């Protein structure tokens with residue numbers, strides 16, 4: 001019986017990997033330039049980290065976590081997101097003793113037990129960035145600027161930044177009550193899940209996809225109308241700093257974000273690139289998360305980008321696959337010895353070189369070079385070899401020249417520079 005991958009788990013094959021590497025390299029370059037450092041955290045954590053950090057009454061914790069008991073009887077969970085783990089690491093290793101401000105990013109797989117759909121997997125990849133230890137709204141604008149700069153740099157266009165304020169521990173309960181009262185009068189319109197959410201976490205009803213729920217909440221009170229003076233001041237400063245950074249934005253009062261730990265600034269970036277509206281990424285401030293998982297009073301803000309979505313929006317015309325710079329075709333026993341030496345030297349110099357391993361005819365070797373889309377083919381023929389020369393063919397314009405074997409390394413290096 002053929003063994004196949006588990007449902008919802010996906011291979012990323014060589015013809016796709018160029019896009020992934022490009023996105024990851026660009027993220028590293030941009031984030032490091034903004035003063036962020038990479039952190040790598042375990043894929044498995046104790047379940048309570050997520051139930052306390054993300055919140056018991058969220059879809060993630062209630063339905064979507066990959067939780068299992070290990071041989072020692074511990075309840076463990078494959079990480080459904082990165083923020084809680086990064087915060088745990090910050091507390092555990094007391095990163096704040098070196099400097100209270102930590103700017104961290106993380107790239108890797110996350111796991112959620114969702115219904116697999118096209119382009120949505122149970123193992124999916126995220127790029128996360130977090131700033132811990134700064135309450136100043138300046139950093140809210142700074143991290144948003146970094147995010148937009150990154151998205152533009154990978155080639156995304158027609159981006160729209162949406163922002164909202166979700167209030168804080170002091171003012172959100174009042175809004176929650178107001179929303180609850182409003183929706184209680186319409187509870188007959190709500191789906192079964194939302195009937196329950198009405199009592200546990202009414203803000204989550206904004207995220208429900210059921211049409212009647214959307215109708216029920218359409219003219220609900222807006223959280224920005226209920227935030228306290230401190231939250232108001234903070235939000236106004238965020239807007240001011242975004243303006244100073246040259247960023248335009250729109251206010252989206254319905255954006256409340258799915259996770260319990262968000263406070264104050266929430267943001268999303270939407271792309272209108274493919275005609276339709278696509279939420280590319282979102283994030284926000286979470287000044288209560290640290291108290292939930294470690295009893296520390298540390299403010300935080302961050303975002304997560306779903307890589308599958310991002311990659312589907314990359315410009316179609318851009319070439320990501322790395323073709324061989326050179327294919328070496330050898331036509332005799334002696335030529336194969338020469339080819340072997342040459343290919344080794346080129347590989348050591350980082351020049352992508354391919355050769356034939358099976359002693360095939362020139363025609364068949366050329367066919368393979370063509371299929372692999374090699375930029376050049378070096379033909380080592382018996383006659384030419386005796387004269388210390390070889391033929392170099394440009395596969396794009398089909399021109400051919402003879403070069404001395406002693407010069408090959410230099411000639412090829414010169415030609416493929418920048419390819």
Ligand SMILES: [Zn+2]
Pocket residue numbers: 167168169170171172227228229230231232
């Ligand atoms: Zn407040």
Ligand SMILES: [Zn+2]
Pocket residue numbers: 190191192193194205208209210213
């Ligand atoms: Zn609903």
